Amino acid sequence: MRKILALALISIVATIFPFYINYQVQKGDTLYSISKGFGIPIPILLDWNTGLAPSNLRAGSSIKVPVVPGIMFKSTKSISLSELAKYFFIDPEEIVTVNPSIGSTIPANKEVFVPLGKTNTSFAQISDFIWSVYGRITSEFGWRIHPIYGKNLFHTGVDISVPTGTPVFASKSGVVKYAGWMSGYGNLIIIDHGSFETYYAHLSKINVYVGLQVEKGDFIARSGSTGTSTGPHLHFEVRKYGEANDPVAYLPRTTTYVMRRVISE
Numbered sequence: 001m002r003k004i005l006a007l008a009l010i011s012i013v014a015t016i017f018p019f020y021i022n023y024q025v026q027k028g029d030t031l032y033s034i035s036k037g038f039g040i041p042i043p044i045l046l047d048w049n050t051g052l053a054p055s056n057l058r059a060g061s062s063i064k065v066p067v068v069p070g071i072m073f074k075s076t077k078s079i080s081l082s083e084l085a086k087y088f089f090i091d092p093e094e095i096v097t098v099n100p101s102i103g104s105t106i107p108a109n110k111e112v113f114v115p116l117g118k119t120n121t122s123f124a125q126i127s128d129f130i131w132s133v134y135g136r137i138t139s140e141f142g143w144r145i146h147p148i149y150g151k152n153l154f155h156t157g158v159d160i161s162v163p164t165g166t167p168v169f170a171s172k173s174g175v176v177k178y179a180g181w182m183s184g185y186g187n188l189i190i191i192d193h194g195s196f197e198t199y200y201a202h203l204s205k206i207n208v209y210v211g212l213q214v215e216k217g218d219f220i221a222r223s224g225s226t227g228t229s230t231g232p233h234l235h236f237e238v239r240k241y242g243e244a245n246d247p248v249a250y251l252p253r254t255t256t257y258v259m260r261r262v263i264s265e
């Protein structure tokens with residue numbers, strides 16, 4: 001209830017001001033201290049400030065800080081409010097609260113502020129791995145004819161179809177082991193979970209860095225089509241002691257938002 005009131009207040013403010021403030025970086029500030037001070041997770045700060053990294057935070061420079069945890073989302077196609085909510089694993093009402101005049105359809109290329117919790121509460125009851133995006137599986141784990149090379153190659157993960165810019169959430173808590181370009185994978189994040197690793201590939205934007213601790217359900221990146229890819233999707237892998245396993249075996253079959261396995265024809 002308190003959260004709803006806070007969001008309602010912000011929606012009033014946001015009719016006059018944008019959803020962020022410009023914060024002037026002070027001497028001694030770190031990304032961690034700014035994140036703590038404003039209650040905004042580091043990956044969200046990095047999403048709002050392209051090119052920002054722990055190493056290039058300069059005193060006196062200005063950075064954008066959203067007034068509540070959340071990111072701007074824009075789709076090249078018109079989408080329904082319920083579809084948008086699914087991409088964020090939240091209730092449509094949470095979007096309406098901060099965007100009172102949004103309506104049931106969001107026109108193409110309209111930017112919308114969408115709130116994000118630190119760890120998404122929709123995931124709270126689900127143990128172990130969770131779906132990092134909401135979408136159709138368009139290519140399963142295993143042997144397949146590669147869509148670009150035309151050869152029979154082993155597919156080391158699953159492909160989940162989502163528009164470019166869709167938020168990607170950590171499937172399990174862990175520490176970022178790799179964040180950058182890798183041949184074939186394009187922009188790639190690898191999270192170390194101990195005996196397991198998860199891979200998030202073809203990203204349009206990476207919002208974490210090596211060594212960052214992330215919790216299950218944390219926003220970490222935006223999906224895309226970088227590297228060897230025929231269209232926007234998330235390539236997701238689960239590796240156990242380095243060996244690729246079928247991710248679907250580890251993911252919940254039913255959640256608040258039921259993830260159905262639909263293979264595109």
Ligand SMILES: [Zn+2]
Pocket residue numbers: 139155157158159235236
């Ligand atoms: Zn793939």
